[in-house]
Amino acid sequence: MFVINPQDRTPIFSQLKKQIIEFIGIGILKENDQLPSVRSLAADLGINPNTVSKAYQELELQGYLYTITGKGCFIAKTIKSEDIKNNKLEEFRRLSKECYRYKIDKNTLINILNEEEVNEC
Amino acid sequence: MFVINPQDRTPIFSQLKKQIIEFIGIGILKENDQLPSVRSLAADLGINPNTVSKAYQELELQGYLYTITGKGCFIAKTIKSEDIKNNKLEEFRRLSKECYRYKIDKNTLINILNEEEVNEC
Amino acid sequence: MFVINPQDRTPIFSQLKKQIIEFIGIGILKENDQLPSVRSLAADLGINPNTVSKAYQELELQGYLYTITGKGCFIAKTIKSEDIKNNKLEEFRRLSKECYRYKIDKNTLINILNEEEVNEC
Amino acid sequence: MFVINPQDRTPIFSQLKKQIIEFIGIGILKENDQLPSVRSLAADLGINPNTVSKAYQELELQGYLYTITGKGCFIAKTIKSEDIKNNKLEEFRRLSKECYRYKIDKNTLINILNEEEVNEC
DNA sequence: GTGGTCTAGACCACC
DNA sequence: GTGGTCTAGACCACA
Numbered sequence: 258m259f260v261i262n263p264q265d266r267t268p269i270f271s272q273l274k275k276q277i278i279e280f281i282g283i284g285i286l287k288e289n290d291q292l293p294s295v296r297s298l299a300a301d302l303g304i305n306p307n308t309v310s311k312a313y314q315e316l317e318l319q320g321y322l323y324t325i326t327g328k329g330c331f332i333a334k335t336i337k338s339e340d341i342k343n344n345k346l347e348e349f350r351r352l353s354k355e356c357y358r359y360k361i362d363k364n365t366l367i368n369i370l371n372e373e374e375v376n377e378c
Numbered sequence: 379m380f381v382i383n384p385q386d387r388t389p390i391f392s393q394l395k396k397q398i399i400e401f402i403g404i405g406i407l408k409e410n411d412q413l414p415s416v417r418s419l420a421a422d423l424g425i426n427p428n429t430v431s432k433a434y435q436e437l438e439l440q441g442y443l444y445t446i447t448g449k450g451c452f453i454a455k456t457i458k459s460e461d462i463k464n465n466k467l468e469e470f471r472r473l474s475k476e477c478y479r480y481k482i483d484k485n486t487l488i489n490i491l492n493e494e495e496v497n498e499c
Numbered sequence: 500m501f502v503i504n505p506q507d508r509t510p511i512f513s514q515l516k517k518q519i520i521e522f523i524g525i526g527i528l529k530e531n532d533q534l535p536s537v538r539s540l541a542a543d544l545g546i547n548p549n550t551v552s553k554a555y556q557e558l559e560l561q562g563y564l565y566t567i568t569g570k571g572c573f574i575a576k577t578i579k580s581e582d583i584k585n586n587k588l589e590e591f592r593r594l595s596k597e598c599y600r601y602k603i604d605k606n607t608l609i610n611i612l613n614e615e616e617v618n619e620c
Numbered sequence: 621m622f623v624i625n626p627q628d629r630t631p632i633f634s635q636l637k638k639q640i641i642e643f644i645g646i647g648i649l650k651e652n653d654q655l656p657s658v659r660s661l662a663a664d665l666g667i668n669p670n671t672v673s674k675a676y677q678e679l680e681l682q683g684y685l686y687t688i689t690g691k692g693c694f695i696a697k698t699i700k701s702e703d704i705k706n707n708k709l710e711e712f713r714r715l716s717k718e719c720y721r722y723k724i725d726k727n728t729l730i731n732i733l734n735e736e737e738v739n740e741c
Numbered sequence: 742g743t744g745g746t747c748t749a750g751a752c753c754a755c756c
Numbered sequence: 757g758t759g760g761t762c763t764a765g766a767c768c769a770c771a
Contacts, residue, residue: 384691385686619717691771
């Protein structure tokens with residue numbers, strides 16, 4: 258389900274967090290879905306359970322998960338899913354602004370949007 | 379000229395590199411322009427000279443700068459400007475793809491493009 | 500009768516204990532009242548019978564309950580009610596002290612007391 | 621400066637977090653004050669640096685601190701200090717409500733407030 | 742020097 | 757079985 262790239266310089270627990278947030282955003286992980294257990298996921302990915310635990314705990318602090326000790330970790334109310342989309346939109350706005358500063362033409366950007374829309378189908 | 383945010387988690391030398399590259403891309407820094415000396419820039423920004431030095435060294439390795447010992451650092455051929463645009467476009471393509479995966483509507487994205495185009499004027 | 504919040508980080512058996520003690524304090528549960536059986540309460544609350552059992556056992560150890568094997572669990576002498584009030588008062592004193600240390604004004608605290616007194620009616 | 625009670629069942633890192641938050645609330649720790657380094661505090665308290673680090677990191681996630689890698693940890697904008705007071709007030713309101721439910725008289729509570737106010741001076 | 746990450750391995754509480 | 761905490765010890769990046 259999740260993929261860790263050891264070459265990537267971003268910390269393992271961050272890679273994991275990012276993927277979980279993405280899966281919530283895309284809708285693969287839904288409210289009250291149970292996440293794999295700390296130990297099993299660690300074994301699957303070949304990493305230390307503490308590392309998985311750290312990812313889960315930070316996600317809990319940020320409100321993406323809730324934990325029931327002795328039972329497992331579960332996706333929190335999907336309100337967060339809207340937050341995730343909004344973050345993406347903010348990122349998009351920032352990047353658009355940057356493109357304009359580099360004097361990139363709006364039509365060039367819209368062409369890319371059209372191309373990728375087709376790829377997606 | 380440059381702005382450093384020490385609270386930002388991205389290393390200071392990276393912040394500096396990024397801004398120099400951006401200035402080359404936008405055209406504020408042109409071929410053969412001289413950069414401020416390591417010491418003076420460090421003093422201006424209130425950071426360690428080693429940090430400035432590290433930024434300059436990496437930029438030289440990547441071909442953005444050339445150094446003349448005893449004289450200073452200078453911007454290398456501005457051809458890089460095109461590369462930077464292309465990098466931005468690739469980034470834009472990647473982000474668009476992601477937005478579609480999040481089921482964000484194309485019109486929402488185009489609206490943002492329109493809004494930012496106006497802001498830019 | 501009892502309410503369990505599995506998402507709450509306090510262990511379920513503690514939540515249960517706390518509510519039983521409160522009910523004794525308020526007078527809802529009186530001396531010699533019978534508590535629901537371990538199995539039925541567990542079924543009602545959708546939790547593990549072991550968890551209910553643990554709560555009952557600890558309460559018995561603390562003198563709040565007595566058990567008659569084969570018949571069930573019963574509330575012990577209600578004298579405990581006074582103790583509970585005193586505990587609350589001690590807690591109140593501790594918290595008041597803390598508020599003062601935080602430079603919170605006495606009038607602010609009295610206002611809250613007045614507001615809640617009205618709500619209670 | 622900080623005190624760890626190993627007898628206390630609450631986790632060490634939580635005890636530490638709590639004390640730091642209190643110190644911010646009381647005003648002992650102010651905006652931009654530097655906290656002791658992870659290693660030195662760990663040595664002082666006789667605990668593992670990782671444990672201190674965990675406390676600091678959670679406080680950062682919650683907005684109480686900011687970290688400059690290579691320099692240290694610093695108290696964030698004191699806006700948080702208001703939050704801390706408000707949390708105390710909420711706690712006070714909850715406890716007041718509870719006292720009333722136990723049929724504790726308002727005057728009893730006000731007497732305690734008066735007594736503690738004197739002690740504080 | 743600073744903090745950040747990771748591992749290995751231990752022990753605990755809860756269900 | 758679940759997650760939570762802690763230690764010891766290693767290595768890295770940054771200033």
